[in-house]
Amino acid sequence: MSMETILEIQDLHAGVDGKAILKGISLTIHPGEVHAIMGPNGSGKSTLAAVLAGREGYTISAGTVRYCGQDLLELDPEERARAGLFLAFQYPVEIPGVNSTYFLKAALNEIRKARGLPELDAMEFLHLVREKIKLLELDENLLKRAVNVGFSGGEKKRNEIFQMAVLEPRLAVLDETDSGLDIDALRVVANGVNKLKRPDNAQLVITHYQRLLDYIVPDFVHVLCDGRIVKSGGKDLALELEAKGYDWIMGCSASPECVAAAT
Amino acid sequence: MSTAIATIEEFVNTEYKYGFVSDIETESLPPGLNEDVVRAISAKKGEPEFLLDWRLKAYRHWLTMTEPRWQKATYPPIDYQSISYFAAPKKRPQLSSLDEVDPELRRTFEKLGISLDEQKRLAGVAVDAVMDSVSVATTFQKDLEKHGIIFCSFSEAARKHPDLVEKYLGSVVPLTDNFFATLNSAVFSDGSFCYVPRGVRCPMELSTYFRINAKNTGQFERTLIIAEEGSYVSYLEGCTAPMRDENQLHAAVVELIALDGAEIKYSTVQNWYPGDREGRGGIYNFVTKRGLCKGRRSKISWTQVETGSAITWKYPSCVLLGDDSVGEFYSVALTNHRQQADTGTKMVHVGRNTRSTIVSKGIAAGRGQNTYRGLVKIQKSATGARNFSQCDSLLIGDQCGAHTFPYIEVRNTSSQVEHEATTSKIGEDQIFYCNQRGISKQDAVNLIVNGFCKEVFRELPMEFAVEAQKLLGVSLEGSVG
Numbered sequence: 001m002s003m004e005t006i007l008e009i010q011d012l013h014a015g016v017d018g019k020a021i022l023k024g025i026s027l028t029i030h031p032g033e034v035h036a037i038m039g040p041n042g043s044g045k046s047t048l049a050a051v052l053a054g055r056e057g058y059t060i061s062a063g064t065v066r067y068c069g070q071d072l073l074e075l076d077p078e079e080r081a082r083a084g085l086f087l088a089f090q091y092p093v094e095i096p097g098v099n100s101t102y103f104l105k106a107a108l109n110e111i112r113k114a115r116g117l118p119e120l121d122a123m124e125f126l127h128l129v130r131e132k133i134k135l136l137e138l139d140e141n142l143l144k145r146a147v148n149v150g151f152s153g154g155e156k157k158r159n160e161i162f163q164m165a166v167l168e169p170r171l172a173v174l175d176e177t178d179s180g181l182d183i184d185a186l187r188v189v190a191n192g193v194n195k196l197k198r199p200d201n202a203q204l205v206i207t208h209y210q211r212l213l214d215y216i217v218p219d220f221v222h223v224l225c226d227g228r229i230v231k232s233g234g235k236d237l238a239l240e241l242e243a244k245g246y247d248w249i250m251g252c253s254a255s256p257e258c259v260a261a262a263t
Numbered sequence: 264m265s266t267a268i269a270t271i272e273e274f275v276n277t278e279y280k281y282g283f284v285s286d287i288e289t290e291s292l293p294p295g296l297n298e299d300v301v302r303a304i305s306a307k308k309g310e311p312e313f314l315l316d317w318r319l320k321a322y323r324h325w326l327t328m329t330e331p332r333w334q335k336a337t338y339p340p341i342d343y344q345s346i347s348y349f350a351a352p353k354k355r356p357q358l359s360s361l362d363e364v365d366p367e368l369r370r371t372f373e374k375l376g377i378s379l380d381e382q383k384r385l386a387g388v389a390v391d392a393v394m395d396s397v398s399v400a401t402t403f404q405k406d407l408e409k410h411g412i413i414f415c416s417f418s419e420a421a422r423k424h425p426d427l428v429e430k431y432l433g434s435v436v437p438l439t440d441n442f443f444a445t446l447n448s449a450v451f452s453d454g455s456f457c458y459v460p461r462g463v464r465c466p467m468e469l470s471t472y473f474r475i476n477a478k479n480t481g482q483f484e485r486t487l488i489i490a491e492e493g494s495y496v497s498y499l500e501g502c503t504a505p506m507r508d509e510n511q512l513h514a515a516v517v518e519l520i521a522l523d524g525a526e527i528k529y530s531t532v533q534n535w536y537p538g539d540r541e542g543r544g545g546i547y548n549f550v551t552k553r554g555l556c557k558g559r560r561s562k563i564s565w566t567q568v569e570t571g572s573a574i575t576w577k578y579p580s581c582v583l584l585g586d587d588s589v590g591e592f593y594s595v596a597l598t599n600h601r602q603q604a605d606t607g608t609k610m611v612h613v614g615r616n617t618r619s620t621i622v623s624k625g626i627a628a629g630r631g632q633n634t635y636r637g638l639v640k641i642q643k644s645a646t647g648a649r650n651f652s653q654c655d656s657l658l659i660g661d662q663c664g665a666h667t668f669p670y671i672e673v674r675n676t677s678s679q680v681e682h683e684a685t686t687s688k689i690g691e692d693q694i695f696y697c698n699q700r701g702i703s704k705q706d707a708v709n710l711i712v713n714g715f716c717k718e719v720f721r722e723l724p725m726e727f728a729v730e731a732q733k734l735l736g737v738s739l740e741g742s743v744g
Contacts, residue, residue: 106710
């Protein structure tokens with residue numbers, strides 16, 4: 001069928017400071033798909049996100065990651081970003097003194113340059129921003145502030161999705177975007193994410209709770225436990241997991257860490 | 264964490280871009296300092312009698328003084344007898360146009376990216392280029408003359424306008440002021456002089472580029488700017504020096520005098536050779552800069568961007584004598600490698616309802632040590648005075664240091680003083696966040712540093728602000744990954 005893939009992870013092993021965290025992950029994502037990764041604390045969810053984005057400090061001991069035909073692990077973090085890989089941070093970072101609009105314009109223009117597109121000037125950019133900001137119901141005044149400085153928890157998360165809307169990634173990895181959000185903010189964020197879904201891009205939604213998946217409906221759900229995907233299925237798997245708890249899956253892993261984490 | 268440190272270690276690895284030696288013959292005095300040297304300097308410049316007397320008085324006083332050691336920096340003792348106190352380019356031209364400037368000198372300026380040609384073409388900046396203590400080219404002088412503005416080398420002023428020099432020299436920084444200022448008073452070689460007559464708004468930014476070029480030559484610049492009633496002048500000072508193995512002492516004195524309703528804006532971008540990565544070589548920049556707001560409603564504003572020198576030791580200050588006068592100090596000081604900076608300001612409020620603002624941004628990287636030291640002194644007579652101070656420090660890496668010593672003395676009950684301070688660090692997290700949005704490590708550092716400094720940059724004239732940003736970028740090049 002030779003259907004192109006956006007992401008193809010094979011038998012990925014990774015760890016930090018000599019401690020193995022990911023112990024053989026395999027996952028394939030095609031255009032137009034939304035995948036959810038669920039799992040208890042300590043199962044390796046955020047490590048997977050960090051390794052995909054290229055964060056320093058992780059050792060990759062085995063496995064391959066192909067991204068849009070490239071060896072992802074060979075690329076620097078900024079090259080991955082310019083190639084359309086976006087990470088919505090679990091804890092968005094504050095950068096005092098750096099204006100949000102200026103920051104986002106610099107980011108967008110780096111990405112456009114990498115794609116061979118002309119850079120946007122200030123007016124064009126402003127126009128784009130005005131259009132996208134409505135999607136997240138964000139106050140335009142936030143853009144006049146320094147990046148994430150003085151933003152509430154919910155605003156930070158919405159700002160992540162707003163950046164995603166502007167940067168139009170091919171693959172968006174959402175790392176526990178639901179954590180710390182009240183139900184209204186969750187709805188806004190999820191709504192934003194859903195509107196950004198296109199046939200030519202894909203989303204990898206990492207979450208601890210099923211709650212987010214009431215709003216972002218995945219095509220596939222994978223359960224991560226002790227660094228391995230222990231079960232994959234359709235969207236119903238998330239519901240089943242919510243009803244039965246992680247213990248239900250843990251049986252197959254028998255890892256004490258995992259069981260402890262799940263309880 | 265270890266990776267973050269490694270990343271930041273690399274931060275320190277840019278070769279000094281302006282390290283080259285121009286091959287221009289210089290006529291120097293042999294090293295050493297005594298009364299004969301002072302006399303010789305004065306004679307070489309054909310100075311009027313009063314100036315020689317003034318120099319000698321300073322020299323004799325200097326002999327009674329001891330070198331201060333209270334700054335937060337360490338350096339080996341300076342041997343004042345091993346310094347040559349005068350070096351002048353031999354081919355001293357009397358030029359009517361820039362084309363006649365020594366081509367070697369022109370190339371030197373071009374390497375610095377500040378070619379006179381370009382300066383002339385671009386913004387209509389009049390450049391009084393000081394190379395090794397003697398002015399070699401002055402432009403736009405005719406234009407300024409039309410407005411009655413005097414802008415020339417200090418030596419020329421001493422010859423042509425002795426009355427003005429005698430009246431104001433040492434009126435802000437007296438010859439007994441401090442060890443280095445007194446030394447300067449005795450042996451100053453040259454510098455700039457500017458006089459703006461009553462009611463005149465100087466039509467262009469005045470600019471001087473200083474350059475230390477002869478080996479083992481102490482630089483003792485003297486600058487004097489006088490703004491008469493209701494006048495305005497903006498003065499830019501930029502500095503670069505070539506690479507040297509030995510440390511070079513630079514002890515300049517700048518005096519500003521603003522009369523009723525006058526405004527002086529003094530901007531500095533200083534990027535002298537900071538020494539190598541291990542702290543060898545580099546300039547000692549021990550400068551006394553002070554402005555006197557003598558008249559009512561006068562205003563003096565200092566803006567400085569300090570990225571160079573092995574040791575920077577300076578406090579551009581304002582004495583707010585006139586009622587309702589205003590003093591401002593905006594500073595960015597960057598220390599990388601083993602650079603040390605102890606800099607800040609003094610705001611002395613004497614007149615009623617005087618106001619001062621201090622915004623200081625210190626950036627420390629590598630093993631750099633960055634100290635803010637400031638004094639806000641509100642005298643009893645300064646009723647209704649106000650001061651606002653903000654001192655922010657930014658650390659890059661974990662081997663540098665930032666220190667703040669704010670001194671506040673208030674002697675009346677009707678004044679208000681505010682002081683704010685922050686210390687922050689460029690984190691691995693911030694850099695990764697930028698990377699993840701497509702911004703490279705180097706650009707991320709520049710973005711964060713420029714964001715940190717923007718309150719100061721916006722005080723600089725446009726083309727200087729651009730230069731300052733570039734300079735910070737160059738100074739921080741190779742800082743990360």
